[in-house]
Amino acid sequence: MNRHSPTKGIITAAALVGLVLSGATSAQAREPELHGIDPPPPSVVAAGVAAAAYDASLGQSGAAAAPSHRVELVAKGSARSNRTTVAAKIHIPPGGGVDWHTHPGQVYVIVAGGGELTLLTTGCRRLSQPTGTAFQPPRSAHTARNYSDEPLTLVATFDIRGPKPTVMVDPGRDAQLDERCGLEE
Structure with missing residues (x-):
């Protein structure tokens, strides 16, 4: 099998999701079967404007008075020089x-x-994802919302080129898309 095949990427992503769901610790993340994965840094938590730069690349929102979401970085690694998982x-x-x-x-x-x-696309299409579902978000701009009465936990793997797994749209476009789709901040 070609070492850069999509199948290998899916297997790597599945292994990382398994690691996350099992609650593995930093020490466990250094085991040989996870070769190439750096041990995770301490959990990264959004807390307003003091959020770190990496938080922003994961999609943290630092402008709200109360965090609209919180991201825990579980593991980060690179199997190839131009890709990061x-x-x-x-x-x-x-x-x-x-x-x-x-x-x-x-x-x-x-x-x-x-x-x-609830995911919303730029065309204001709503895609509902209940607990227990797995999916790939749209490649185009989208927003993710929790309209339920319960806290929501997502487990995600990002196989990316470059330093940021999430790129926020500029504030002007964000406001336009919110207005178009009837969303309030």
Whole structure:
């Protein structure tokens, strides 16, 4: 098998999701069967404007008074010089969400617990993802919202080129898309 095949990327993503769901620790992440994965840094939490630059690349929103979501970086590694694989847990409280954004690579998401995730596309199409579903978000700009009454946990793997798994759209376009789709911040 070609070492750069899509199948190998899917297997790597599945292994990282398994690591996340099993609750593996940093020490466990260094085991030989996970060769090439750097041990994860401490959990990264959004807390307003003091959020770190890497938080922003994962889609953190630092402008809100209360966090609209929180990201835990679980593991990050690179099998090839131009690609990075990141595993993260995204916690979205009731009424919270991730502003309009895109991903510069393949993304796999599992709705691991809580209510139901609602994705909105730039055409205002709503895609509902209940707990227990796995999906790939649209390649175009989209927003993720938790309209349920329960906290929501997503487990995601990002196989990307470049330093950022999530690229936020500029604030002007974000406001236009919110207005077009009838969303309030």
